[in-house]
Amino acid sequence: MTRNTNKIEFLLLSFILLFMLFAPFLADQNPRDIAPQKRLQPPSSQHWMGTDEFGRDVFSRTAHGGRTSLLIGLAVISITILVGTSVGALCGWNRSIDPYIMRIFDGWMAFPEIILAISLAAVWGAGQYVIIFAIAFAYTPRMARVARGAVLNVKSRDFVEAVRALGAKDLYALLRHVLPNSLAPVVVQATYMFAAAILAEAALSFLGVGIQPPAPSWGGMISEARDYIPVAPWLVLFPGGAMFIAVLALNLMGDKLQDWLDPYQEG
Amino acid sequence: MGQYVLKRLLAAIPVLAVVAVTAFFITNVTPGDPVRLIVGDFATEAEVAQMRAKLGLDQPLPIRFGLWLQRVVRGDLGTSLFLQMPVTHALVQRLEPTILLALSGQFLGVLLGIPLGTAAAMHHRKLIDAGAIVASLAGISIPSFLMATLLVSVFGVQMGWFPVAGYRSFSEVGFGAVYYLVLPALTLGLMQMAILARMTRSAVLEVLHQDFVRTARAKGVPRTSVMLKHVLRNAAVPIVTVFGLSFAALLGGTWIVESVFAIPGTGSLAVTAILRRDYPVIQGTILFAAGIYVFINLIIDISYAAFDPRLRDR
Numbered sequence: 325m326t327r328n329t330n331k332i333e334f335l336l337l338s339f340i341l342l343f344m345l346f347a348p349f350l351a352d353q354n355p356r357d358i359a360p361q362k363r364l365q366p367p368s369s370q371h372w373m374g375t376d377e378f379g380r381d382v383f384s385r386t387a388h389g390g391r392t393s394l395l396i397g398l399a400v401i402s403i404t405i406l407v408g409t410s411v412g413a414l415c416g417w418n419r420s421i422d423p424y425i426m427r428i429f430d431g432w433m434a435f436p437e438i439i440l441a442i443s444l445a446a447v448w449g450a451g452q453y454v455i456i457f458a459i460a461f462a463y464t465p466r467m468a469r470v471a472r473g474a475v476l477n478v479k480s481r482d483f484v485e486a487v488r489a490l491g492a493k494d495l496y497a498l499l500r501h502v503l504p505n506s507l508a509p510v511v512v513q514a515t516y517m518f519a520a521a522i523l524a525e526a527a528l529s530f531l532g533v534g535i536q537p538p539a540p541s542w543g544g545m546i547s548e549a550r551d552y553i554p555v556a557p558w559l560v561l562f563p564g565g566a567m568f569i570a571v572l573a574l575n576l577m578g579d580k581l582q583d584w585l586d587p588y589q590e591g
Numbered sequence: 592m593g594q595y596v597l598k599r600l601l602a603a604i605p606v607l608a609v610v611a612v613t614a615f616f617i618t619n620v621t622p623g624d625p626v627r628l629i630v631g632d633f634a635t636e637a638e639v640a641q642m643r644a645k646l647g648l649d650q651p652l653p654i655r656f657g658l659w660l661q662r663v664v665r666g667d668l669g670t671s672l673f674l675q676m677p678v679t680h681a682l683v684q685r686l687e688p689t690i691l692l693a694l695s696g697q698f699l700g701v702l703l704g705i706p707l708g709t710a711a712a713m714h715h716r717k718l719i720d721a722g723a724i725v726a727s728l729a730g731i732s733i734p735s736f737l738m739a740t741l742l743v744s745v746f747g748v749q750m751g752w753f754p755v756a757g758y759r760s761f762s763e764v765g766f767g768a769v770y771y772l773v774l775p776a777l778t779l780g781l782m783q784m785a786i787l788a789r790m791t792r793s794a795v796l797e798v799l800h801q802d803f804v805r806t807a808r809a810k811g812v813p814r815t816s817v818m819l820k821h822v823l824r825n826a827a828v829p830i831v832t833v834f835g836l837s838f839a840a841l842l843g844g845t846w847i848v849e850s851v852f853a854i855p856g857t858g859s860l861a862v863t864a865i866l867r868r869d870y871p872v873i874q875g876t877i878l879f880a881a882g883i884y885v886f887i888n889l890i891i892d893i894s895y896a897a898f899d900p901r902l903r904d905r
Binding site: 430 | 604605606607608609610612614617618621718728730731732733734735736737740741744748749838840841842843845850854861862866868870873878880881884885888
């Protein structure tokens, strides 16, 4: 691919990030304000993305919903990076605990992620923190796997042997030399997980166990809009399009980071 | 070979044990009191206590786990709180639509995804490759419920080619069942295509860069037979691995696609149970999904021996 595509995803991503940070200021209408006399209006200069079945401003709802999605995604990857990398790195470093923890992760990962997240969110009761916990719980073992593989790989390199020959203590060698050199795959994985977490939150909200209406969320908006598609397609197209672009940008970014950070792998 | 299969089978045991523990604790370590949720706000203390005893929730947690595990091993997943039938019956009743949907979705995904991924790798950095990358990236970036919603509104509502939702079994309407299956299967198929194409592409690319491929080309073996005899055979193990891993997305996908299309399968059974907090059914369906996943990947692990002769001697 050409160098131009390099810029596209950065542009897309920074545009989305800025949009989400500042959109609530641009969208001055309250996302929960109901105006029955203005229901199902097509996009206009007053309502850039039209209005929904309660006359609420779709632009404002898309912007606020996106902000929630983004924050949940960020929280999820922060937890998975922190917990997953620590546990994974320990497993890669200390071979005596490794087989036990890996067997646990194998069983844990036998649950399809989205199924695990939906069930947890359902049983624990919907709420922002529960959603974050549920999605992070589903993705942590996968992150641990990636970190473990990276640590195992770096551990066998010559410079680690050199550091240890120079008398570096175990923990020092791990934290100061091995871990920083193992972070590339973790960063790549985190980017993909960010995208996956946004999709998972949307699926949860779509099914009714995520963000609860009337609070705006992309998944919830699409779920509510399904009955109105023939008369008001903008109700699905705008939140759906926003989500698609956000997730696509993150996935593109993941691909690009992978090519960048892993010069040995062709393709 | 026999030893290899035995080793794989034994390795599945701890995995299944963790699956059981996780499924149990997900539905048993909960904030709030499920009993009060079930009996409602107006129940008397006696009714609460009675329901608690009926569900066995008055026992300490480890004992409950032991009793539960005993029942599960015997194939008893408990009784649904709403359906008035054992969870296993409910699952068996709803198995057919899920199997049909999952198989046709995965079939479409393999049919489209693996050739697409292979073609992309063969024409690395050419137009086909770029097209495949874009298509598969788009596929993994659209959530299944949005894809389903869009397909329904175009081919169901606008064009009116296919039913908007619902399901008819083959025994009921014969070949007409396909008609109901097209849109849901297409939703799943396109998602699986995206995953499979992406992973197949990188698996084939990796093999294409190996020395033996260059050697084969250099000694004058025609391109197609290099592809068929050397590249694809060696890419088979990673591709089969991907096939197994993609089942996780497929099983998760059936939960969502079945609820969007109102298909009476195990996925919509699970989602309905979730919405009304039917704990035994939630537990049963997630255990079922994880069990299927472990089973499929066990079969795939064993099938490696067929693709990779080195494994047979171990």
